[in-house]
Amino acid sequence: AQRVTQPEKLLSVFKGAPVELKCNYSYSGSPELFWYVQYSRQRLQLLLRHISRESIKGFTADLNKGETSFHLKKPFAQEEDSAMYYCALGFNAGNMLTFGGGTRLMVKP
Amino acid sequence: DVKVTQSSRYLVKRTGEKVFLECVQDMDHENMFWYRQDPGLGLRLIYFSYDVKMKEKGDIPEGYSVSREKKERFSLILESASTNQTSMYLCASSLPGQGEKLFFGSGTQLSVL
Helix, strand or coil: CCEEECCCCEEEEECCCCEEECCEEECCCCCEEEEEEECCCCCCEEEEEHHHCCCECCEEECCECCCCECCEEECCCCHHHCEEEEEEEEECCCCEEEECCCEEEEEEC | CCCEEECCCEEEECCCCCEEECEEECCCCCEEEEEEEECCCEEEEEEEECCCCCCEECCCCCCEEEEEEECCEEEEEECCCCHHHCEEEEEEEECCCCCCCCEECCCEEEEEC
16 A cells, blocks of 8 residues: 655754754555645645656655655745645546655745 | 536534535546545545435445535435544545545545534
8 A cells, every 4th residue: 555654744944954854654556646735724735746747836756666765855945835745646547646644944034 | 717616614513413524626627535634544435426316335434424416426425424524524526536636625624522
């Protein structure tokens, strides 16, 4: 069965510091990984997908199949990055997602 | 702009009551989902539906049922609410094969007293 683990429930950094939100997965098939974000009082929304290898709002994430990880990184955190971040694994021909437990990122001024 | 609308933002019910949570989407999406969101546990899938009158159990279906009589509407039913069902409930929809492009509703915070 598929599983997504986010080991940190809370990550607190100062503005301008680098950020890395960890995500590990277990899945027997070919993984599709995503990061979702939920800002305060807003809906949960897709941030980025591993397949597109894009940078969104300065965030990047690289799929490491050897380590079964998909960590989210940003070199210089901003206060507006404070939010809840969820890592998710796609399966069932792209129709389903399994989410991790989430990490709350707090960026202090 | 896709809209997924959940009928109530906050709901307070008593133990044993039958509770209906309604969700409507306006983008003609085939796939609809109900998740509950709990701190530290993330989002857990309760039920999902790929089409009208079709439903499948997710990871935590116990104590819940669903109804999808129309394509745009997906209802979550708590047959007999219990205190451990106090949670934030999120509805979402997507197109077939595009499960990563989930469009979420704003959520219903249910408190069962």
